Amino acid sequence: MKKVIYLLIFLLCVQRSVAADVIDGVARKQPVNFTAISMFVLFVVGTLFITYWASKRTKSAKDFYAAGGNITGFQNGLAIAGDYMSAASFLGISALVFASGFDGLIYSIGFLVGWPIILFLIAERLRNLGKYTFADVASYRLKQKPIRSLSAIGSLMVVLIYLIAQMVGAGKLIQLLFGLDYNTAVMGVGLLMILYVTFGGMLATTWVQIIKAVMLLSGATFMAFMVLKMFSFSFEALFVKAVEVHENGIDIMAPGGFISNPIDAISLGLALMFGTAGLPHILMRFFTVSDAKEARKSVFYATGFIGYFYILTFVIGFGAIVLVSTNPEFLDPIGGLLGGNNMSAIHLAKAVGGDIFLGFISAVAFATILAVVSGLTLAGASAVSHDLYANVFKKGKSNEKNEIRVSKITTVILGLIAISLGILFEKQNIAYMVGLAFAIAASTNFPVLFLSMFWRGLTTRGALIGGSLGLFTSVILVVLGPIVWVDILGNTDPIFPSIYPAIYSISLAFLATWFFSVTDKSINAVEEKSRFDKQFVRSMTGIGAEGSNSH
């Protein structure tokens, strides 16, 4: 209690000094947008109250990791959609549409079609078998130590790369909006996120996510509505105008630009589709609902909200081509977009709704980043505390109090790492960064999780070697690829030519898992296979599932 009051006072101070910086910064760059600042402050104060409320209800490990298991299917659907409709996808996909038209839709579709797969194959089994993290499921009948370590490392890699994308988006957004220094902005986001997660756990993180999802959907709906209204609700009229003003002309109506060859196209498709089923912060959300029935409902609502949102971003991107790229107010002296292409949706907000709506959308985009980084960090912290500390290091014999404490310490450390990486990766395109996180999720977490639920023959040896190879390959290929090897490390030519490694790393992960499982003749392997039947009955019926009523 005292801690929380101290926290609030502390935050008010931070708030005041941030506000002071904002005014100084803005004086240099652009006029102070009081609407944006007050809306943002309102959001922060509101969410801190939620965090305070949640902190009083967060006592056990189940409260901290899974919001007590009391979230409804509808609420969880909104929260999942919130996790997924990150700033990277809102700003990044509208920027892709803005820059190359149709190509943005390819990304959107890839992001969406992972959801039906998760529903048909993963969601309910995950809910029936797991407790707090997907590693609970992956290691259900295998050896705890190696499998949990592998899953935790996979989770942390995905979390860190995804965090970079979010932090970069946050820094640029605040820089543009408030005229704040990029580094200060990134630090502010990191700090607020640490507060939400350490004090409010999953309950606060979920409600911050729900509120933000509603705000984002409303804001995006308004923007798309205003754009379409301008063209009497005719897509054709919108496209005609966009083709007329865009430098690539009619080419924006067909696939082009960023996917240059067939292998890249398939590789990106695989990463997006199966990556979703391997994202730790998304998988974790299935443990916040009471049973498999609610888990299924949450995917249906989430798919609906996300699909609707992607249709909106498509309209928003085209709206920005027409209304933003033609308006000198939003352009820098050499004709580029102020703040870069990632700001196209933000500029469009001003174009269709003036300063007040710009303030609203900026506050929403900022809220989005805060909510998503909180969810990510909680997933990363759980991997460390629940998987590594409680089950690997303490072999399942730790007490809840210590486990939660480790989780909170990890949150602080992850927050600091996220801030440093956010600063290091300032110049990267954030949509590609998300693509990389998906490649790792699809090649490490997904194969092990999927095979553990569906294939009797999976053994610890197979899962460990296959999953590690998937992780290793995807990371190495990314490091040797054009983005890290050339853009960041400054070499002239990439060793691996493509930025989409998934097709190689996923295939290798599945093949190696299969091969090293079928050739595993140990006694352990026989026992692991024999445990499959019971696991299967539980995954189908939910008997014995965490928090189930069917005793």
Added chain:
Amino acid sequence: MLISDRYSSIQKNPKFQKLVKRKNTFSWFLTAIILIVYFAFILIIAFYPKFLGIPVAEGMVTTIGIPMGLFIIIFSIILTGVYVRRVNGEFDKLTREIIEESLK
């Protein structure tokens, strides 16, 4: 009754075998549909991107790719709705019966 005994008794229940068969057929059928639709789209992008650039009608700017893309999004939503409706209704009823029988 021990929980592991319940698992074995359920596994022998013909109703459970029926549930598994029906549910698996249903989930894998829907999975196959979404995979086919999506990878058809991706393969068109990979090997015949010009197809998606054909106007939907003579003299129009809107290309075939646009309605096709929107269709995949809406189709995905509908498919999840179909799954949830059937599994939360028909299959869950069967699951409850199996669970109750395992308690006898």
